[in-house]
Amino acid sequence: MTAELIAVDWGTTNRRAYVLDGDGKVLRSERDSKGLLAVAPGGFPAELAALRAELGQFPVLMAGMVGSAKGWVNVPYLSCPAGIADLAGALEWCEPGRTAIVPGLADPAGDVMRGEEVQLLGAVAAALAPPDSLLCQPGTHCKWARMAGGRIAGFSTxxxxxxxxxxxxxxxxxxxxxxxxxxxxxxxxxxxxxxxxxxxxxxxxxxxxxxxxxxxxxxxxxxxxxxxxxxxxxxxxxxxxxxxxxxxxxxxxxxxxxxxxxxxxxxxxxxxxxxxxxxxxxxxxxxxx
The missing domain is CATH 3.30.420.310 (2-keto-3-deoxy-galactonokinase, C-terminal domain)
Known part of the structure; x- marks a missing residue:
């Protein structure tokens, strides 16, 4: 098993990083308090460099508040319905071929999410939930999402x-x-x-x-x-x-x-x-x- 990717769920208060092999298997994971609020303006490149120094010099794909207006880059939202291929085609490349951020989603009714879209689509892709289903993500801001054909049809917070x-x-x-x-x-x-x-x-x-x-x-x-x-x-x-x-x-x-x-x-x-x-x-x- 050879590491190929560092996947980062970069939230407001916490950050979780996973080292994945080519099949998506987790080889190592780390969680810390280096969330959005703990990173100084302009400090994301240095924080990621430190993470690579610890986990390895691999490509990095990030999701969550790192792509917000107060993050590394303010990545535009995609509109629902959206699936894995839509997100993959709209990655924001901070370093071409090496470092990218997943865009968040917007619901036409006037709602937004960043990071949760990866979990929702991943739950269906891993057969943890059916392609047509209702998913709930409790937390500080609880998300309710309707999945249709394996894509996020719409959601509310x-x-x-x-x-x-x-x-x-x-x-x-x-x-x-x-x-x-x-x-x-x-x-x-x-x-x-x-x-x-x-x-x-x-x-x-x-x-x-x-x-x-x-x-x-x-x-x-x-x-x-x-x-x-x-x-x-x-x-x-x-x-x-x-x-x-x-x-x-x-x-x-x-x-x-x-x-x-x-x-x-x-x-x-x-x-x-x-x-x-x-x-x-x-x-x-x-x-x-």
Whole structure:
């Protein structure tokens, strides 16, 4: 097995690099905090040089916020629908034949993504999800994508994770959201309530319920998280018994899986890292043909 490519998922706060062989197999991976926010203006070439010094002098294909307005190069978005061949044909070459950035995608309704498109397409390419399916990527900004014929037909974004973080740090509820979030009765009660709408009023009642002794303060974080995730999932228009493929870490994946099941869908948790590797390897291969 001979290394041929360094694939980099360059996010806002973190960076993950994979050394891949010609078949897309991971030979080595590294994760650090050298995300977009940690790189000084104009500092991306030096950061990549340091990464190559550690991992090897191989071609590099990058995806994520490295291609944003505050990244190395502001790479134009491609419009949906889009597939692997479309992304491969629109790479932004920082160094011809040696260093490139995958473009993000734009939905005609007015939404954007950078980095998630590689995971979505990779999930289908690796047979982790069917060519025609609904995929969910929970996180700070949760993505919902409809796949058609193995391509991304369209998507939408919900600021679910960011809203929860803001509530925990800067809201009237902050003192009541100190407990852990887990999949239990309080979380599921929140999911069901959140699917019914009226989110602002229900969030205020989270505090009131704790003050009045109707719910323990320890359960308030789970309930509030359930409200937000329930509202998010409820807006995804999941059909009864529809499969939903969730790309997330186990904890967040479990929470979304529970919410999808409550909404009547059939959740399947899949490996987001494997999906990224599958997608980036295929985009690189397509760009070389």
């Amino acid at each position: 919900a600021m679910t994770g960011e809203l929860f973080a803001l509530l925990k740090e800067h809201s009237l509820l902050a003192d009541f959201l100190t407990g852990p979030v887990s999949d239990g009765p309080a979380f599921r009660d929140g999911v069901r309530a959140g699917m019914d709408g009226r989110l602002p009023g229900l969030l205020f009642r989270t505090r009131a319920a704790a003050l009045l002794g109707r719910r323990s303060a320890q359960d308030s974080a789970s309930y509030a998280s359930g409200l937000l995730i329930g509202n998010d999932v409820g807006g995804a228009a999941i059909a009864r018994e529809e499969p939903v493929f969730i790309l997330a870490d186990p904890h967040l994946g479990q929470l979304y899986s529970a919410a999808v099941a409550i909404a009547g869908g059939r959740p399947t948790l899949i490996d987001s890292h494997a999906a990224f590797v599958s997608g980036i390897a295929r985009i690189w291969k397509a760009s070389q043909s």
